[in-house]
Amino acid sequence: MILELAGVAAGYGSKTVVSDLSFGVEPGQIVALLGHNGAGKTTTLKTVMGLIAPRAGEVRFDGQALGRMPVAERVARGIRLLPEGRGIFPDLTVAENIDVVAARTGAQGAMLKPADVYALFPVLDERRATRSGSMSGGQQQMLAFGLAILGTPRCLMLDEPSIGLQPNLVERLFGQVRDVCRAHGMAALLVEQNVAAAMGLADRVVIMNNGRIVFEGLPEEARASNVWHYF
Amino acid sequence: MDYFYSYLILAEIYVLLGLSTNLLVGVVGIFSVSQAAVFGVGAYIVSDFLLSGTLSFLPALAVAAVACIVLNVLLTLPSLRVSGDYFVVTSFGIQLLATAVFTNWTGGTGGANGLPGVPPPDLFGFPLEETRQILGFTTVAAGLGCLAFWLAMRAPYGRLLKAIREDELAVAAAGKDVLRAKVSAAALAGAFAGVAGGVYATYMSFIDPSSFDLDASVLLLTMVVVGGARTLAGSIVGPFVLLALPQLLQLVAIPTTVAASARQLLYGVLLIAFAVFRPQGLAGERL
Amino acid sequence: MSAYLEVSGVNQRFGGLQALNDCGFAIAQGGITCMVGPNGAGKTTIFNVITGFLRPDTGHVAFRGRRLDGLRPQAIVAAGIARSFQNLRLFVDLTALENVLIGLPSGFGEAPLGALFRPFHTARLDRARRAQAMERLEHVGLADRAAEKVRNLSYGEQKLLTVARLLATGAELLLLDEPASGLAAGALDQVMALLRRLQGEGKTLLVVEHNTRVVQQIADHVLFLHQGHLMAEGTPAQIIADPALAEIYFGGAL
Numbered sequence: 133m134i135l136e137l138a139g140v141a142a143g144y145g146s147k148t149v150v151s152d153l154s155f156g157v158e159p160g161q162i163v164a165l166l167g168h169n170g171a172g173k174t175t176t177l178k179t180v181m182g183l184i185a186p187r188a189g190e191v192r193f194d195g196q197a198l199g200r201m202p203v204a205e206r207v208a209r210g211i212r213l214l215p216e217g218r219g220i221f222p223d224l225t226v227a228e229n230i231d232v233v234a235a236r237t238g239a240q241g242a243m244l245k246p247a248d249v250y251a252l253f254p255v256l257d258e259r260r261a262t263r264s265g266s267m268s269g270g271q272q273q274m275l276a277f278g279l280a281i282l283g284t285p286r287c288l289m290l291d292e293p294s295i296g297l298q299p300n301l302v303e304r305l306f307g308q309v310r311d312v313c314r315a316h317g318m319a320a321l322l323v324e325q326n327v328a329a330a331m332g333l334a335d336r337v338v339i340m341n342n343g344r345i346v347f348e349g350l351p352e353e354a355r356a357s358n359v360w361h362y363f
Numbered sequence: 364m365d366y367f368y369s370y371l372i373l374a375e376i377y378v379l380l381g382l383s384t385n386l387l388v389g390v391v392g393i394f395s396v397s398q399a400a401v402f403g404v405g406a407y408i409v410s411d412f413l414l415s416g417t418l419s420f421l422p423a424l425a426v427a428a429v430a431c432i433v434l435n436v437l438l439t440l441p442s443l444r445v446s447g448d449y450f451v452v453t454s455f456g457i458q459l460l461a462t463a464v465f466t467n468w469t470g471g472t473g474g475a476n477g478l479p480g481v482p483p484p485d486l487f488g489f490p491l492e493e494t495r496q497i498l499g500f501t502t503v504a505a506g507l508g509c510l511a512f513w514l515a516m517r518a519p520y521g522r523l524l525k526a527i528r529e530d531e532l533a534v535a536a537a538g539k540d541v542l543r544a545k546v547s548a549a550a551l552a553g554a555f556a557g558v559a560g561g562v563y564a565t566y567m568s569f570i571d572p573s574s575f576d577l578d579a580s581v582l583l584l585t586m587v588v589v590g591g592a593r594t595l596a597g598s599i600v601g602p603f604v605l606l607a608l609p610q611l612l613q614l615v616a617i618p619t620t621v622a623a624s625a626r627q628l629l630y631g632v633l634l635i636a637f638a639v640f641r642p643q644g645l646a647g648e649r650l
Numbered sequence: 651m652s653a654y655l656e657v658s659g660v661n662q663r664f665g666g667l668q669a670l671n672d673c674g675f676a677i678a679q680g681g682i683t684c685m686v687g688p689n690g691a692g693k694t695t696i697f698n699v700i701t702g703f704l705r706p707d708t709g710h711v712a713f714r715g716r717r718l719d720g721l722r723p724q725a726i727v728a729a730g731i732a733r734s735f736q737n738l739r740l741f742v743d744l745t746a747l748e749n750v751l752i753g754l755p756s757g758f759g760e761a762p763l764g765a766l767f768r769p770f771h772t773a774r775l776d777r778a779r780r781a782q783a784m785e786r787l788e789h790v791g792l793a794d795r796a797a798e799k800v801r802n803l804s805y806g807e808q809k810l811l812t813v814a815r816l817l818a819t820g821a822e823l824l825l826l827d828e829p830a831s832g833l834a835a836g837a838l839d840q841v842m843a844l845l846r847r848l849q850g851e852g853k854t855l856l857v858v859e860h861n862t863r864v865v866q867q868i869a870d871h872v873l874f875l876h877q878g879h880l881m882a883e884g885t886p887a888q889i890i891a892d893p894a895l896a897e898i899y900f901g902g903a904l
Contacts, residue, residue: 168834170804216832217737255690266664269736269828270689270860295832296736298688299862300901325834326861511766518765518772519757519779526741526752533739536701537753538727538819539760547762648743 134159134319135180135211135287139189142179148187149175150343157287157319162309164334164351165323172343173323174216177289180321181213182206193287207236210286214293216323219276222265226256226275229264233279244312249278252308269296277305281312287319288312294326302326306333331355368494370610375498375505376563377583377602381590382512383555384583389592389650390521391548392528393442396580397454400461401438401553403575405431405560407465407472410481410570420484420565428557435553436546443542458577465572477571484565497566504562508555513595515551524548525593578627585634591647600646605630653712654679654854655731655823660699660709662692662878669695670706671878677871682845682855684865686889687875688899693858694736696875697825701733702726713823728755732821734812736828736858740800746811747796750783753818783818790814790844806837813844824848826857830864842868862890862900874899 133156141151150172157163165173178184180191182203191198193209213219221229230246250257253274259267264275273296280288290309294302310333312318324330331337337354339347347359384398405427412423441453465472472478484491484500491497515521523544526534535541564570573579582605590601609626617625642649653676662670670692677683685693698704700711702723711718718726741749757779759765759772787793790810795803803811809829816824830841838861845855845868859865865872865886872889874882882895889895 169806169832169837262665262667268690268692268694274689292832296689296828296860298860298899300899301689303901325832325838327835514769514772515762515765518759518769519751519776520760520762520765522744522748522751523760525744526748529741529743530739532703533735533741534752535723536703536727536733536735536739537815538724538732539752539756540724543761551762 133157133192134194135321136192137176137180137189138192140176140179140186140191141188142175142184142186144175144184148343150179150340151188152344153189155338155345155348157321159286159317159319160313161335162313162320162322162333163336163338164330165321165338165340166327166330167340169325171340173340174291175343176340177213177291177321177323180289181211211289212280212285212287213289214276214280214291216291216295218269218272220264220272220279222263222272224264225261226264226267227260229275229279230256230282233282243284243316244281246282249282252304253278270298270301273297274301274305281308284312284316284318286317287321289321289323291323292325293322294324294329302329309333365494368498370606372494372498372501372566374603374606375501376559376566377586377606378505378599379508379555379559379562380583381586381598381602382508383552383559385587385590385592385598386512386515386524386548386555387439387552388584389587389597389647390516390524390528391545393439393545393549394447394451395439395454396451396577396584397438397458397461398552398556398583399575399577399579400458401431401435401556402560402563402579403461403465403570403572404434405557406564406570406575407478407560408557409561410478410564411471413482413565414478414480419488420482420561421486424558424561427561428554431553431557431560432550433553435556436549439545439549443545455577458580462572462576465575472572475572477569478564479569481564481568481570483568484562501562501566504558508558509595509599511551512598516593516595520544520547581634582630585630587644587647588637588642588650589633589644591644592650594647597644597647601644604645605633608633653677654714655700655856656710656712657696657700658710658712660696660706660711662695662699662704662706669878670699670709673709673875673878673880675873675880675883677854677856677873679854680849680852681870682849682857682868683871683873684869684886685856685858685873685875686860686865686899687881691875692878693875694827695878697733697827697858700726700825701731727819727821730821731823731825732816732819733825734816734827734829736831738808738812740808740811740815742801743799745797745799746787746792746803746807746814747780747783749800749811750786750814750818751779753786753815754779754783755820786814786818787811789817791840806833806840809833809837809841810844813841813848817848822852823854823856826855828858828860830859830861838864866890 136156137153140153141148143149167173179186182201185200234246255271256275277293306329309320313320322330331351334351337351338345339359347357380402387393387395408427408430409423412418438457442450466475491500527541527544531541586601586605589604591597608629612625656676658674660670660673673696687693699706702721713729713731758775765772787796790813792810795807830838869886872886873880874889874895
């Protein structure tokens with residue numbers, strides 16, 4: 133297991149949003165985290181990232197409990213989050229965005245480099261000098277994804293990456309996630325409302341309802357099960 | 364006892380200023396650091412009319428209020444063009460400019476020497492010379508100010524202003540006139556500051572630029588932060604707490620020479636402490 | 651006869667980028683028109699032009715035969731066109747009900763003098779407005795969340811709330827920017843049912859949407875925008891079956 137949650141509970145203020153979460157992700161594996169809006173998926177990702185502290189249980193990465201490790205340290209170890217909404221620097225140009233992140237994520241060996249991002253999204257190549265905040269919503273989403281995979285994280289968490297993307301780009305982006313996972317052993321934890329696409333991509337499926345896990349298993353088991361009334 | 368009354372009078376005058384600043388900065392989100400300049404203009408206008416004997420107190424106060432309405436609208440207009448950080452810089456410049464005018468235009472303001480001997484306020488020919496009479500007057504004035512703030516905030520108008528603070532573009536998309544709402548809020552804030560200035564001048568009977576400088580503007584912001592943004596309670600608590608502190612400092616035996624800087628130091632520490640540890644202030648919301 | 655909404659010859663440049671390039675189309679009253687096209691095709695930009703947030707370099711927008719040139723956003727809402735935003739732009743510190751109240755046409759007590767000098771009149775009229783806003787919330791199924799601050803609503807509820815706020819304006823032509831994106835299947839069905847119900851109540855809808863299933867299910871007519879220009883239009887079936895469009899947009903079956 134590269135990432136493992138054991139009995140994790142978390143929330144905001146006096147409200148506990150998720151509780152008793154236990155599941156794991158293997159290297160090279162894609163796990164889809166599904167559930168209705170408000171089921172606690174984003175809260176789960178934020179807890180792994182260290183943006184909120186767990187109230188109970190433990191998040192382990194590469195066998196080591198993360199405790200209250202700061203976000204930057206988690207990133208340095210290879211955990212990455214593509215946040216819901218857009219994780220870009222809107223006042224920087226496309227190229228500046230990519231260079232800033234590339235400089236922080238190293239460039240050894242076979243890891244994904246800026247050139248790979250431009251190859252994946254040619255429109256970003258054309259817009260290198262454009263202020264990123266002035267691009268269309270979908271283009272900003274492409275850039276955010278490009279930033280998330282730079283340097284090839286060991287565990288990439290994607291929070292609704294398909295929002296606002298044209299259909300064929302969603303396919304291309306998902307294909308890219310699969311390729312990186314297979315080729316580099318990257319683990320991926322995918323939160324997605326496009327359930328059909330996510331199930332097609334994932335090796336395992338975790339379904340949440342009201343802050344708890346109600347199903348965990350293979351996509352075909354999920355299809356055959358009776359969990360769909362949760363959606 | 365007079366000592367305590369004078370604290371109450373000053374605090375009530377600053378409640379009017381706190382309402383003015385809270386309306387602009389807390390409610391609408393126009394981050395002005397020049398509210399003391401408007402306060403000063405109100406004070407000088409009333410003083411000049413009373414010293415020259417041209418107008419009596421209430422008409423002078425009315426003229427000051429109108430002048431400060433116009434002035435505050437003009438000062439706020441840049442916020443329609445430039446937003447956020449840039450407006451703060453613009454507003455900072457306006458405050459410095461105002462201090463320069465107060466200090467150098469000796470004809471109107473007495474310059475750095477100030478204007479001594481401003482007559483006490485009078486109501487329809489009855490001068491308010493006793494401290495308790497003035498306290499009664501400021502209590503009524505502050506009470507009316509609070510009532511106006513409360514009525515405005517609970518009306519659709521207050522809701523509109525709060526929405527503008529959150530997202531101007533969405534307010535425009537909902538079909539509202541953002542410009543008109545902002546201008547009217549600036550006008551209301553200007554009226555409060557102008558009246559506060561006039562009352563302040565007549566109560567103190569002496570004014571000089573040091574009461575209307577950048578420090579004074581920052582003090583007003585500190586009152587909003589410490590009291591709490593957007594609430595009536597916050598606008599009242601802030602001035603009462605902050606003006607009580609110098610009084611408490613006097614109980615500690617420190618030389619008068621360092622008292623002023625000790626006060627500034629204390630205000631600064633409070634501002635930082637509240638911003639970091641209690642951004643909602645004592646009785647309000649986050650700025 | 652002139653069309654209900656007619657956009658003609660609109661050009662818009664941002665620096666070196668031609669965002670809209672001789673963009674023109676018309677939509678009929680009473681239908682649901684979906685606007686699709688690659689990211690960056692200019693869909694949101696044309697929304698901004700129609701609703702007065704952008705003044706195009708050239709071209710015109712006419713609504714019910716009347717030119718909207720140079721009108722400010724609030725005048726365009728008054729003329730009967732309102733829009734929602736991709737990123738919602740709700741007032742998150744206000745309650746759900748207050749958000750809808752802001753959407754209602756301006757009434758008494760929204761200017762300071764009325765609020766200060768006729769407080770009882772203001773309060774009475776505001777009670778009536780609250781009842782009206784409550785109806786809009788009921789319309790989208792959020793009545794039980796009325797007093798909740800928006801930041802505590804789920805994403806699906808927030809999406810429904812943007813529609814309620816839009817409805818409150820009383821506009822007859824509603825422009826919706828990705829109303830279904832990011833919604834789980836249940837909430838998605840809710841939003842689609844709501845849009846169809848609005849059509850049944852006489853509203854005309856222009857919807858930007860990437861979800862092909864949604865487009866197939868709700869659209870009477872589809873506009874395909876590419877590089878700031880109307881590249882094709884037709885029924886959903888025609889557009890989806892077009893091999894050229896599949897190549898640049900739809901891809902394989904999702």
